[in-house]
Structures are given as C-alpha cells and as structure tokens.
Amino acid sequence: MIKLVVIILVGKCLLLMAEESDLIIYIKLATLIIFLTTLLDFLNL
Amino acid sequence: MNEILNIFLDPLKIAGQSILLIITYTVIFLSIEAYVPKFKKWSDTLFIIVLVLTLGQTVMDAFSLMAQLAGIFSNFFLALYPIIMSLLVILNSVFSFIAWSPIIFFIFELLILLCERILIPAVTIALIFDFCTRFIGEMSFGKASDLIRGSVMTIITATVIAIMTILSFTGVAFFTIDKAIADPVKKVIEQTIPIVGSLIVQGFSIFNKYQSTATTVAGLSAMTAFWVAAFYPAGKLLIHAMTFKLLAAIIEPFSSSTVSGLVDDVGKSLLVLCAVAFLLGIAFVFIWLILMVMTQLGVGKTF
Numbered sequence: 001m002i003k004l005v006v007i008i009l010v011g012k013c014l015l016l017m018a019e020e021s022d023l024i025i026y027i028k029l030a031t032l033i034i035f036l037t038t039l040l041d042f043l044n045l
Numbered sequence: 046m047n048e049i050l051n052i053f054l055d056p057l058k059i060a061g062q063s064i065l066l067i068i069t070y071t072v073i074f075l076s077i078e079a080y081v082p083k084f085k086k087w088s089d090t091l092f093i094i095v096l097v098l099t100l101g102q103t104v105m106d107a108f109s110l111m112a113q114l115a116g117i118f119s120n121f122f123l124a125l126y127p128i129i130m131s132l133l134v135i136l137n138s139v140f141s142f143i144a145w146s147p148i149i150f151f152i153f154e155l156l157i158l159l160c161e162r163i164l165i166p167a168v169t170i171a172l173i174f175d176f177c178t179r180f181i182g183e184m185s186f187g188k189a190s191d192l193i194r195g196s197v198m199t200i201i202t203a204t205v206i207a208i209m210t211i212l213s214f215t216g217v218a219f220f221t222i223d224k225a226i227a228d229p230v231k232k233v234i235e236q237t238i239p240i241v242g243s244l245i246v247q248g249f250s251i252f253n254k255y256q257s258t259a260t261t262v263a264g265l266s267a268m269t270a271f272w273v274a275a276f277y278p279a280g281k282l283l284i285h286a287m288t289f290k291l292l293a294a295i296i297e298p299f300s301s302s303t304v305s306g307l308v309d310d311v312g313k314s315l316l317v318l319c320a321v322a323f324l325l326g327i328a329f330v331f332i333w334l335i336l337m338v339m340t341q342l343g344v345g346k347t348f
Contacts, residue, residue, distance in 0.1 A: 001173050005173060
C-alpha cells in the first residue's frame with residue numbers, strides 16, 4: 001500500500017509538471033507492476 | 046466530573062474545529078483562484094494535500110482507536126474465557142435451563158479476530174484506494190473501494206444476524222418490544238444515519254429483547270455503565286464520520302467534485318469503521334452479560 005501511495009504521489013507530481021497526457025499510461029503500468037509483485041509476494045511465488 | 050464531560054465533548058470540539066478549518070481553507074483557495082487564475086491547475090492537488098495534513102490526524106486517531114479497541118476486547122475475552130468455561134462446566138445441570146452453547150463463545154472469539162485481522166485492515170485499504178482515485182482521476186480504484194466497503198458491511202450484517210439467531214435459539218431473547226412504538230423510531234434512525242443506520246437498529250433490537258434479563262442481573266446503573274463503555278468508541282467514530290459527511294456537503298458548492306468526493310469517501314469509510322466498532326460493542330456487552338448470568342446461576346438465582 002505504501003508503494004501504491006508513493007507511485008500515485010510521484011505520478012501526480014509528474015503529471016502536473018510535464019503536462020503530457022501520455023504519462024498516465026506509464027503511471028498505470030507502474031501501478032499494475034506493483035500490484036502484480038505484491039500478489040506474487042502474497043502467493044509466495 | 047469535568048473529565049467525564051470532556052470525554053463526551055472532545056469529539057464534538059474536534060468536529061467543530063475541523064469544520065471551521067476547512068471552511069477557512071475553502072475561502073483561502075477560492076480567493077487565490079480568483080486573483081491567480083493559473084493556480085487553478087494546482088489548487089485541487091494542493092487542497093487534497095492540505096486536507097490530508099489537516100484531517101489525516103483525526104482519521105488516524107479513529108483507526109488507532111479501533112485497533113486499540115480490538116486489542117482490548119481480544120485480551121478481555123481471552124482473560125474471561127477460562128472463567129466462563131469453568132462456570133460452564135460447574136453449572137452444567139443448571140445450564141440446560143437457558144441452554145447456553147459454547148458456540149456463542151466461538152462466535153464472539155471469531156468476531157473479534159475478524160475485526161482485528163480482516164475488517165479494520167480492509168477499511169484502511171478502501172480509504173487508501175479512495176485517496177488514489179481522487180488524486181489521479183484518470184486512474185480509478187472506485188469499484189475496488191466500494192467492493193471492500195460493501196463486503197465489510199455484508200460481513201458485519203451477517204454476523205449481527207448470526208448472533209441474533211443464536212441468541213433466539215438459546216432462548217435468551219424472550220422479551221419483545223411494542224412494535225407500534227418501535228417501528229417508526231427504527232425507520233427514522235435507518236433513514237437518518239446512512240450505511241450503519243439499519244445495523245444500529247438491528248443491534249438495539251437485540252438489546253431490547255435482552256434488556257429485562259440484563260437489568261435483573263446487573264441493575265440499571267451497571268447496565269448504563271456497560272452500555273456507555275461499550276458504545277462510546279462507536280459513538281465517537283459516528284461523530285467523526287458525520288463530520289466528514291457534513292464537511293463534504295458544505296464544501297461541495299465551493300470546491301471541485303474531487304475534493305468534496307474525497308471528504309465524502311472518508312466519511313463513508315469511517316461509517317463502516319463505526320459499524321465495526323458497534324459490532325465489537327455488542328460482543329463486549331454480551332460477553333459481560335454471559336458472565337453475569339452464569340455467576341448468578343452459580344449462586345442459585347433463576348430468572
């Protein structure tokens with residue numbers, strides 16, 4: 001959860017600074033990777 | 046006396062302070078937006094950060110209160126469990142009169158574990174999802190947080206129904222209240238307090254059924270003390286939750302939907318947390334009552 005909050009905060013800062021709509025795709029990708037790694041950790045895989 | 050009064054007044058003071066602070070912030074942000082139009086792009090984000098910094102402490106206090114409460118109840122139950130079980134064995138002959146079942150103890154223990162391990166962390170996760178959803182609008186976790194809150198409420202309602210059913214089976218709930226008086230009051234509570242209203246009504250119905258026995262055993266003043274001790278945390282959380290709902294209603298016309306939506310979501314999560322506290326309160330009172338009934342049976346009194 002801390003990872004998620006950090007990526008959301010950093011992502012929002014980047015979105016505000018860069019003004020690029022494409023950036024959201026990278027943020028979504030990073031969030032998805034965090035979810036996947038957390039899930040794998042949880043399942044001990 | 047002042048200390049006791051302060052216990053009840055403190056949540057209201059915090060609520061008043063929060064409302065005043067947020068109204069002040071809204072005025073400040075609106076003024077800056079009026080004079081510096083370029084600030085609008087940053088205002089929502091900054092407002093959310095200011096909200097988290099200001100009201101975050103209240104929310105964290107609410108969660109730590111719940112964690113403490115679950116810990117205390119868990120320890121309390123573990124301490125009383127051997128005594129209750131010994132009485133259960135000693136009073137076996139008298140026991141068939143009320144037909145208490147060890148399943149009640151199992152359910153209460155399960156309930157406390159459920160609150161400690163699943164329900165409270167689930168509400169925390171829902172709150173974090175809400176924050177993420179409102180912070181980056183393009184990436185919504187709304188359905189996940191709604192699912193979590195819905196599931197928590199379903200578990201709580203199911204548990205209350207299970208407790209009620211078991212108490213009816215065991216013959217404890219034998220006193221019924223007058224329906225003509227109770228029904229309109231129930232409807233008002235259900236409609237006034239969102240989410241937890243129906244749960245509160247259901248919970249109090251159990252106590253109404255149980256009250257005649259309880260008052261005979263413990264006396265009115267002792268029962269009042271148990272009630273206040275058991276439901277004070279739930280009441281405090283309800284005040285916090287309603288404060289957030291009120292704040293959302295106040296700032297909605299003057300701020301963006303993101304900000305008021307976040308405050309409203311926090312209110313919803315706190316209401317679910319209040320439901321968890323209410324459930325723990327029910328468990329607390331029942332464990333006390335079970336012990337008192339058994340002690341009274343042990344000295345030869347019947348009801």
